[in-house]
Amino acid sequence: MAGKTLFEKIWQAHVVEEVAGGPSILYIDRHLIHEVTSPQAFAGIEKRGVPLFRPDKTVATADHNVPTKNQHLPIKDPLSRSQVEALVSNCERHGVELYGLGHPYQGIVHVIGPELGITQPGMTIVCGDSHTSTHGAFGCIAFGIGTSEVEQVFSTQCILQSKPKTMRITVDGELQPGVGAKDIILHIIARLSTSGGTGYFVEFAGSAIRSLSMEGRMTVCNMSIEMGARGGMIAPDQTTFDYLQGRPFAPSGAAWQQKLDYWQTLYSDADAQFDKEVYFDAAEIEPMITYGTNPAMGVAVDKPLPAANGDQSFAKALDYMQFKPGEALLGKPVDYVFIGSCTNSRIEDLRQVAAIVKGRQKAPHVTAWIVPGSKQVEEQARQEGIDKILAEAGFELREPGCSACLAMNEDKIPAGKYCVSTSNRNFEGRQGPGARTLLASPATAAVAAITGKITDIRDFID
Amino acid sequence: MEAFRKIISKAAPLPLENIDTDQIIPARFLKATTRAGFGDNLFRDWRYDEQGNPQPDFILNKVHDAAILVAGKNFGCGSSREHAAWAIYDYGFRVVVSSFFADIFKNNALNNGLLPVQVSEAFLQELFDAIAADPEQLLEVDLEKQTIAVPGTGKSETFDINPYKKHCLLNGLDDIDFLLSKKAAIEAYERERALYGGIKQEVTP
Numbered sequence A: 001m002a003g004k005t006l007f008e009k010i011w012q013a014h015v016v017e018e019v020a021g022g023p024s025i026l027y028i029d030r031h032l033i034h035e036v037t038s039p040q041a042f043a044g045i046e047k048r049g050v051p052l053f054r055p056d057k058t059v060a061t062a063d064h065n066v067p068t069k070n071q072h073l074p075i076k077d078p079l080s081r082s083q084v085e086a087l088v089s090n091c092e093r094h095g096v097e098l099y100g101l102g103h104p105y106q107g108i109v110h111v112i113g114p115e116l117g118i119t120q121p122g123m124t125i126v127c128g129d130s131h132t133s134t135h136g137a138f139g140c141i142a143f144g145i146g147t148s149e150v151e152q153v154f155s156t157q158c159i160l161q162s163k164p165k166t167m168r169i170t171v172d173g174e175l176q177p178g179v180g181a182k183d184i185i186l187h188i189i190a191r192l193s194t195s196g197g198t199g200y201f202v203e204f205a206g207s208a209i210r211s212l213s214m215e216g217r218m219t220v221c222n223m224s225i226e227m228g229a230r231g232g233m234i235a236p237d238q239t240t241f242d243y244l245q246g247r248p249f250a251p252s253g254a255a256w257q258q259k260l261d262y263w264q265t266l267y268s269d270a271d272a273q274f275d276k277e278v279y280f281d282a283a284e285i286e287p288m289i290t291y292g293t294n295p296a297m298g299v300a301v302d303k304p305l306p307a308a309n310g311d312q313s314f315a316k317a318l319d320y321m322q323f324k325p326g327e328a329l330l331g332k333p334v335d336y337v338f339i340g341s342c343t344n345s346r347i348e349d350l351r352q353v354a355a356i357v358k359g360r361q362k363a364p365h366v367t368a369w370i371v372p373g374s375k376q377v378e379e380q381a382r383q384e385g386i387d388k389i390l391a392e393a394g395f396e397l398r399e400p401g402c403s404a405c406l407a408m409n410e411d412k413i414p415a416g417k418y419c420v421s422t423s424n425r426n427f428e429g430r431q432g433p434g435a436r437t438l439l440a441s442p443a444t445a446a447v448a449a450i451t452g453k454i455t456d457i458r459d460f461i462d
Numbered sequence B: 001m002e003a004f005r006k007i008i009s010k011a012a013p014l015p016l017e018n019i020d021t022d023q024i025i026p027a028r029f030l031k032a033t034t035r036a037g038f039g040d041n042l043f044r045d046w047r048y049d050e051q052g053n054p055q056p057d058f059i060l061n062k063v064h065d066a067a068i069l070v071a072g073k074n075f076g077c078g079s080s081r082e083h084a085a086w087a088i089y090d091y092g093f094r095v096v097v098s099s100f101f102a103d104i105f106k107n108n109a110l111n112n113g114l115l116p117v118q119v120s121e122a123f124l125q126e127l128f129d130a131i132a133a134d135p136e137q138l139l140e141v142d143l144e145k146q147t148i149a150v151p152g153t154g155k156s157e158t159f160d161i162n163p164y165k166k167h168c169l170l171n172g173l174d175d176i177d178f179l180l181s182k183k184a185a186i187e188a189y190e191r192e193r194a195l196y197g198g199i200k201q202e203v204t205p
C-alpha cells in the first residue's frame, strides 16, 4: 500500500463522516474569528436559535477594521466602531475568548494564533479570512472560509468540504544573499499563475524550505492562497517544536511529550503520491517585485517587465500601474513604503528592516509605515530598541492591525501613489482607491524607503 | 436560501480575467454587520467615479436587468469575503458564468443560492460573441439538466456541479440544517477521536 501524504494523514483524522456523492464532514480543532466576517454568522445562529457549539475552540481578535494610531481612544469611524463593538458583545454573549483592542494579545489573527501557541501541528484550523493558510507552516490543514461556513463551525464545529487534490512544491538548494521567504513565494506564484494551485492543497518541501525560520515558513504558506490553492503546509520539524515550546497555549508538562510524539509522525511518507509535483531551484530565485494588479505579475527586481502580448487584462493592469511593457522598474520613484500585514509583520521582519535602516535615513519624499502584527510584536520591538532605530530612520511604528494591507480603516495609500508593500495583494484599489501597489520582501521595501526608488537589495548590501 | 431551478435572462458580459473580490466589493464597504444592501456597491470602483457618478462605459451602467453575469477566467480570486457573493446576489444576479472560478468564491456562491456555471474556454468565447452581436440575447440556465444554452444561436453546453450541492440548491436547503442533523455523529467523533481539547485545556496551570 502506498504511503500517505501529510495532508492525507491530517484529513483522515478529522473526517467525521463522508456524505454520499458530496463533501466530507470535517471536524475543526481551532476556529479563529475577527470583526468583519463574523457578525452575520453570529446573527445566523441566533436566528436559528442554536447555541455556539464549542466556544472553547474559538478565539477572536479585532484586526481588519481597527485604527493603528491611538488605539486607546474610541474608534472615530462610526461603522468601524459598531463592527468592533458587535464583536465584543457577540463574544461576551457566546462565551468566546476575545483578544480585542487594548488586550496584550491583540493583533492580526494569523500572527497571534502562532505566537500564542494556539496553532499546533496536526490541527484543522479555519477562519473567515483567506490567509488562514498561514497556519499551515506548522503542519496543519488551515484554510479560509466564507461567513456561511463560519456559521457552520459555530453551530457544529464542523464544515462540509470536498477533498482537494494534493500538490507538492519542492524548493531545493541554497538561497542567494538578499533573497528570502517572500521572494520564494512571489517567484513560485509568478511561475504558476494566480490559478495554478486552484483545487489543490499544497505541501512545500525541500532543503530551502526546511532552512527557513517559522516566520519565513509562515510567509510562504500565507501566500499559497494567491496561486489559488486551498492552503499550503509544511511538515513540522525541530524548528517548529522549538518555536512552540513555552508559548502561552502550547501544551506543557506531560501533554507536551504526548503531543510531540504525535507531531513527529506528521510528514509525507517517502512513497506517498501527490496529484501534482513541481520543483524549483533555490539558487535561481532573485529578489522579486510585482508590477501589475495580481500577485502573479511579478519579476526579479532587476529584470524588465514582459513585453506587450495583446492580452486585455495585462494591458489594463499596466495602464492602472502606469508602467510600460518591457520597461525596467529599477530606479522608479516610490511614494509610500508599507511594512506590515499577516505576510510580513513578525518580529523577524522588523529585525531585518531595522538591520537595514540602522544609521540611515528614509528618503524625504517617502512615507514609511511599519505596522507590527500584534501587541506582542510591538512590545518586543520596543524591548529590543527596534522602535528607536526605526524612529531615527524616519519610519513610523504604528499599532497592530491589518492597516494598509486592505485599507478598511484610515490607513490608505492615496490615488496614483506608488507603494512598495510587504503585504500579499496588489489588486486595483486594494490599498485605497487608485493606489498602486508593488509587493516585495521587507528587505526590498526597506531599501526602497531609504533610496526613495525601486532598488536591488543586492546592490545595497554588497 | 432560495431554491434555484432554471432561469432565462439577459446577460451582463465582463470579459476580463482574474476579477478579484476586491473589485467585486472593495474592503471599505465591508463594515456592515448584516447581509443586506451590498449590491449597491457591487463593482463600486469600476461602476462609479470618485465623485460617485456612474461610469457610462461600465457594463452595469448599460445593462440593468440581467440576472446572469458572464466573466473571464478565474473569477472571484482573492479574499474569502462572502460579501462578494452577497453583493452579486443582492444586485440581482442568480448565475455567474466563467471558464474558471476561484475555490472559496465558488463555495460562497453556492452557499447563498448563486449558481456558478463553469464552461469551456471556447463556449465562454461563444457567449461573449453572442452577447456582443446582440446585447438583448437571452441565455438559459437549467440546473436540473445542468445545461447552459443560447436559444438565439442554438448553442449549448453542459456543466458540472457536485450532486450534494445541486440537491441543496434545487431544494433551497442549506448546509447548516444538514450538519445540525449530524450532531450525534459529531459528538461521537469528539468522544472517540478528537485530537485536541479546548484552547486552554492542554496547558497545565
Ligand code: SF4
Residues within 6 Å of the ligand: A063, A064, A108, A109, A110, A129, A131, A340, A341, A342, A343, A401, A402, A405, A406, A423, A424
Ligand atoms: S493583514 Fe491583510 S491579508 Fe492579512 S488578515 Fe489582514 S487584511 Fe487579510
